[in-house]
Amino acid sequence: MINKIAPNVADAIGTVADGSTVLIGGFGTAGIPSELIEGLIAQGARGLTIVNNNAGNGDAGLARLLKAGCVEKIICSFPRQSDSWVFDDLYRRKQIALELVPQGNLAERIRAAGAGIGGFFTPTGYGTALAKLPSGEPKETRLINGRWYVYETPIAGDLALVHAECGDRWGNLTYRMAARNFGPVMATAAKHTVASVRTIKNLGEIDPEHIVTPGIYVAKVVCRASEAER
Amino acid sequence: MSIQKWDKAEVAQRVANDIFEGAYVNLGIGQPTQVANHLPKDREVILHSENGILGMGPSPPDSAVDYDLINAGKQPVTLLKGGAFFHHADSFAMMRGGHLDICVLGAYQVSVTGDLANWSTGNPADIPAVGGAMDLAVGAKETWVMMDLFDKQGRCKLVPACTYPLTGVGCVARVYTDLAIFVFTPDGLTVTATAHGLSLEALMRMTGLTFTS
Numbered sequence: 001m002i003n004k005i006a007p008n009v010a011d012a013i014g015t016v017a018d019g020s021t022v023l024i025g026g027f028g029t030a031g032i033p034s035e036l037i038e039g040l041i042a043q044g045a046r047g048l049t050i051v052n053n054n055a056g057n058g059d060a061g062l063a064r065l066l067k068a069g070c071v072e073k074i075i076c077s078f079p080r081q082s083d084s085w086v087f088d089d090l091y092r093r094k095q096i097a098l099e100l101v102p103q104g105n106l107a108e109r110i111r112a113a114g115a116g117i118g119g120f121f122t123p124t125g126y127g128t129a130l131a132k133l134p135s136g137e138p139k140e141t142r143l144i145n146g147r148w149y150v151y152e153t154p155i156a157g158d159l160a161l162v163h164a165e166c167g168d169r170w171g172n173l174t175y176r177m178a179a180r181n182f183g184p185v186m187a188t189a190a191k192h193t194v195a196s197v198r199t200i201k202n203l204g205e206i207d208p209e210h211i212v213t214p215g216i217y218v219a220k221v222v223c224r225a226s227e228a229e230r
Numbered sequence: 231m232s233i234q235k236w237d238k239a240e241v242a243q244r245v246a247n248d249i250f251e252g253a254y255v256n257l258g259i260g261q262p263t264q265v266a267n268h269l270p271k272d273r274e275v276i277l278h279s280e281n282g283i284l285g286m287g288p289s290p291p292d293s294a295v296d297y298d299l300i301n302a303g304k305q306p307v308t309l310l311k312g313g314a315f316f317h318h319a320d321s322f323a324m325m326r327g328g329h330l331d332i333c334v335l336g337a338y339q340v341s342v343t344g345d346l347a348n349w350s351t352g353n354p355a356d357i358p359a360v361g362g363a364m365d366l367a368v369g370a371k372e373t374w375v376m377m378d379l380f381d382k383q384g385r386c387k388l389v390p391a392c393t394y395p396l397t398g399v400g401c402v403a404r405v406y407t408d409l410a411i412f413v414f415t416p417d418g419l420t421v422t423a424t425a426h427g428l429s430l431e432a433l434m435r436m437t438g439l440t441f442t443s
Contacts, residue, residue, distance in 0.1 A: 027318075028304035029297040080359035091357055100358050103280065104322030104365030111319040121369045124326060126397035129350070129358065136363045148399075166395055177298040178281050185318040212317070 001004055003179070004221050012220035015230045016159055017122035019072075023110060023157035023186040024052040024062065031179035031182035033196050035224055036161035037061045040070075047072045051110070051155055053103065053182065055079035055087035062189035066090060073097040075155060077106050097146040099134055104148060105152050114188025114217070160190030167197035168196045169205075171218030174192035180212065187217045194220045234410045234426040241376055243268045244423070245334055245406050248374075249275055253331040256280065256366060259303040261376050262334040278330055280362045282321045285313025302362065306320060322362070333370035335363070337377045337405075339392045341437060344402040344414045346375065347394035360364035360397075367398030379407035379437070386437045388412065409433065 002165050006012035013036065016022070022040065026032035041064060055074050056063030065071060065087040069169075074096060079087050090096040101109065102124050112120055125131045126148045131139050140151035162183040164173040173195050175183055186195045200223050236244070238261060246268035247254055254313065256278045257263050269275050276328075277286040279301045286301060287308035294304040316324075324330060339347040350356070351361045367373055377387055388405065405412040410424045410433055421441045424433055430443050 003419055028300045030281070030300055031298070054377075077443050078361040080357040080360045084357075088357055098358075102360050102364040103318070103362040104326055104369070106255055107322050122326065124365045126368070127356055128364060128396045130364065173297040175315070177296065177309070178279070179298040180315055181281050182318045185319045 001065060003169045004215065004218060005167075006194075006220045006222045009035055009196075009222055010042065010117045012036075012222040013042050013043055013159070014037045014192065014220075016040065016043050018045050019047040020045055020158040021049040021051065021156070023155075023160040023182075023190050024050060025160075025183040025186050027178070027181040030176070030177065030180050031163045031183055032061060033161040033163040033197050034061050035063060035222075036163075036194055040159075040161065041065050041068055041112075044070075044098055046070050049073040049075065051075045051106070051157060051186075053077055053106070054081060054097075055084055057081060057083045063087070066096065066144050067123055073099065075099040075100055075101060075106070077103040080101050100220065101131060102130060105206055107182065108154055109155040110182070110189045111185045113156035114185060114224060117154060119151055119153045121151055123147060126150050147207070155189070157190035158185065158192065160186040160193040162187050162193060163194045164195045164197045166199045166201050166206055167195055167218070167221035168201045168215070169221070170203060171195070171214075171215030171217060171221055173197065173221075174206060174210055175211035175212055184213050187213045192219045193217055194222065196222050198224055233409070233428045234436070236425055237408070238264065241269070241406050241408060244411065245376060247402050248268065249273070249277070249315075249332060253277055254329065256325065256330055256370065258333065258335040258363075258366065260266065260312040261338050262336060263301075263303060265334055275395045278321075278324070279307070279319050280318075280366070281360045282316050282318060282323065283313065284316070285310040287313070322365050322369070325365055328369065328371055330370040332372050332374060333366045334374045334376060335366060337387065339387050339389050340377070340392045340402050340405050341389055341392045342374050342419055344400045345392050346373065346397045346402050349397045350395040352395050353429070365385040367401045372403040373401050374406065375402050376400070376406045379409045386439075388439060390435055390439070391405060412441070
């Protein structure tokens with residue numbers, strides 16, 4: 001019998017090798033997989049590359065992972081926030097590498113990895129400072145039907161941490177409102193995708209028409225036992 | 231005659247008046263967000279938020295705030311009847327794919343050829359952050375800019391060529407400012423309205439640029 005429901009976060013995350021790339025969902029207050037980030041900190045892997053829209057807020061969650069010195073590089077669209085002091089300090093002291101990616105390119109590069117696409121040409125960023133590789137070399141460009149495009153490569157993860165709403169033992173997931181954000185694309189793009197859910201449903205209880213992430217993409221589902229009922 | 235500048239609400243009102251019935255619109259963070267408050271009540275406009283919302287409604291009363299329902303500026307919002315949620319790759323696909331009619335953005339500078347600079351001042355001491363600015367700039371069918379025509383130091387923000395790092399090349403269709411409204415046409419930059427007391431000749435003298443009307 002397939003059973004992707006994990007008894008706890010540590011079991012769900014399992015072993016994470018040093019140097020892994022971890023995709024972490026969330027945008028603003030919505031869809032941050034806080035319990036899973038805590039689990040990653042507890043797991044103790046170092047030299048991580050983190051992919052997230054931001055670079056941590058305050059002192060908890062992703063900021064705590066950064067502060068613990070576990071992160072070598074962050075790939076994100078918007079690191080600078082009013083409360084991103086942990087990242088800001090590490091960046092200014094050159095203790096962390098930053099790859100800044102326009103938000104839509106970030107989502108699409110992750111999607112490409114999950115869909116087996118070897119990169120894509122996008123108009124976003126053409127003619128800007130972000131049409132450069134981390135090495136400083138210009139990215140490949142191409143004129144397609146009279147418009148200039150920039151070649152962008154896929155971003156795959158070893159691990160994805162996703163905040164969902166409902167899940168079942170096959171790993172099918174639903175999301176809630178704008179907490180969906182990066183979750184469904186990140187779930188497709190990692191070798192090991194872990195989803196935290198508010199509610200575990202029996203198989204068949206989630207309307208098949210409402211499943212956003214089919215279980216094929218998901219390795220483990222863990223219930224947010226601590227979350228207060230809304 | 232003294233020039234009567236438009237205040238921010240008046241500029242937002244002018245942008246709102248130009249958004250047509252049935253338009254799909256993304257309002258950028260900051261001043262453009264205010265346009266939502268000025269949309270004519272009898273006009274149905276569907277607002278898009280890049281974090282996966284179509285049919286975004288106004289901010290809720292404090293008692294109804296839901297932190298799973300926020301806009302791109304991370305402020306609580308509501309969902310109108312008929313609204314939809316979708317993931318980030320779809321959200322930017324509808325933008326990049328040219329399905330949004332209009333996006334309204336702020337700017338540091340706009341060039342006379344429609345280049346936009348609004349994501350970085352280029353100061354090496356600043357931590358860079360881009361968000362969805364570059365995707366929005368080139369994605370919507372039309373990109374409209376709202377900005378003061380002059381910065382706090384009195385420098386014109388409509389320039390022959392941007393000196394700040396570019397967000398997009400040749401992507402701006404219109405610029406709404408406190409002194410005039412500019413529209414990019416195949417024949418060049420056209421002024422469609424000026425503040426009371428400001429002539430086209432005076433506007434050209436102030437900006438050092440040439441426009442048609």
